[in-house]
Amino acid sequence: xxxxxxxxxxxxxxxxxxxxxxxxxxxxxxxxxxxxxxxxxxxxxxxxxxxxxxxxxxxxxxxxxxxxxxxxxxxxxxxxxxxxxxxxxxxxxxxxxxxxxxxxxxxxxxxxxxxxxxxx
Amino acid sequence: xxxxxxxxxxxxxxxxxxxxxxxxxxxxxxxxxxxxxxxxxxxxxxxxxxxxxxxxxxxxxxxxxxxxxxxxxxxxxxxxxxxxxxxxxxxxxxxxxxxxxxxxxxxxxxxxxxxxxxxxxxxxxxxxxxxxxxxxxxxxxxxxxxxxxxxxxxxxxxxxxxxxxxxxxxxxxxxxxxxxxxxxxxxxxxxxxxxxxxxxxxxxxxxxxxxxxxxxxxxxxxxxx
Numbered sequence: 635x636x637x638x639x640x641x642x643x644x645x646x647x648x649x650x651x652x653x654x655x656x657x658x659x660x661x662x663x664x665x666x667x668x669x670x671x672x673x674x675x676x677x678x679x680x681x682x683x684x685x686x687x688x689x690x691x692x693x694x695x696x697x698x699x700x701x702x703x704x705x706x707x708x709x710x711x712x713x714x715x716x717x718x719x720x721x722x723x724x725x726x727x728x729x730x731x732x733x734x735x736x737x738x739x740x741x742x743x744x745x746x747x748x749x750x751x752x753x754x
Numbered sequence: 755x756x757x758x759x760x761x762x763x764x765x766x767x768x769x770x771x772x773x774x775x776x777x778x779x780x781x782x783x784x785x786x787x788x789x790x791x792x793x794x795x796x797x798x799x800x801x802x803x804x805x806x807x808x809x810x811x812x813x814x815x816x817x818x819x820x821x822x823x824x825x826x827x828x829x830x831x832x833x834x835x836x837x838x839x840x841x842x843x844x845x846x847x848x849x850x851x852x853x854x855x856x857x858x859x860x861x862x863x864x865x866x867x868x869x870x871x872x873x874x875x876x877x878x879x880x881x882x883x884x885x886x887x888x889x890x891x892x893x894x895x896x897x898x899x900x901x902x903x904x905x906x907x908x909x910x911x912x913x914x915x916x917x918x919x920x921x922x923x924x925x926x927x928x929x930x931x932x933x934x935x936x937x938x939x940x941x942x943x944x945x946x947x948x949x950x951x952x953x954x955x956x957x958x959x960x961x962x963x964x965x966x967x968x969x970x971x972x973x974x975x976x977x978x979x
Contacts, residue, residue, distance in 0.1 A: 666864075666867070669861060669864055672857060672860045672861065672864070673857065676853065676854065676856070676857035679853050679856075680850060680853060683846065683849055683850065683853060683971075684846075686971075686972060686976060687842060687843075687846045687976070689976075690842065690975075690976040690977075690978075691842075698977075698978075699977055702972050702976050702977055703972070703977075705972070706968060706969060706972040706973075709968045710965055710968055710969065713856060713961055713964055713965050713968065714961075714965060716860075717856050717857075717859070717860045717957075717961045717964075718957075718958055718961045718962075719954075724798050726796070726798060726803070727798075727802065727803070727806045730803075730806045730807055730810045731806050731809055731810050731813075733810060734809065734810025734811060734812070734813035734814060735810075735813045737813070737814065738813040738814045738816070738817030738818075739817065741814070741817065742817045742818065742820070742821035745821060746821055746824060746825060749825055751824065751825060
């Protein structure tokens, strides 16, 4: 193992055992939000949901579906980042989760395309 | 080998190095908090790593169910379809309930991190109740659809809809069982190891269920067929 003396972070090599006797590698500082911050985020999610429902009733033409999809993605990322703490956690967790998400989206868009789902 | 000297100013305080508060969320101190060491070659909690891997794989399960529904949503001939069946205000209300349960779940995790057992149990119970309310709404919705003539085998649209929403409901049910089991274990002080991490693991599962509903609500209910 080598230690970066300027940042205090440790670089671990494959197969190396890390035990309680040495401090954990910390690539970035994690700052916990306060309870009221979570209440505010939940309020924003509620507002977004209300906007989604309103948009489904308003005749927006060809803008309706993209608008609904954008709001859906914003809600998805907000819950994953803040409620699931992906924002402050180790990057590996984000990689694992979003790899699953993008793999699923890619695979099933390809599958739907073979069934001519997107054909006009 | 590189120089391993650390500037004394950058070194962690002895209390911080020994205490759990010094270790950021997601990282592991290599102990299971009842005195036994466990192996972690990444410096991350193995439990948390496994949970994220599981959630990543669940994306593929729900991706398959959602795309199957998208493919079959118009395969219903002249029988009942979304336009005649969906009750958007009702489903919006149940969506609000599930979103609120995500808030109570995160408050339970925060309480657990503060080692506030009483509030942890309280928020976990409220989360389970809100989940139960959401589930009751789903059962009511399914009952209404069935009475209006939409059975599981009526057409491909019905089969794919019931399978997708039913699978999500099954996940909510599992989540409620886990929440109630955790409340019971906390009451009897049967949670061994890091309590906050245990609560956080169940929280991750619960938020994932919420995230899946965010997608289902938009793609199935709000976007017209």
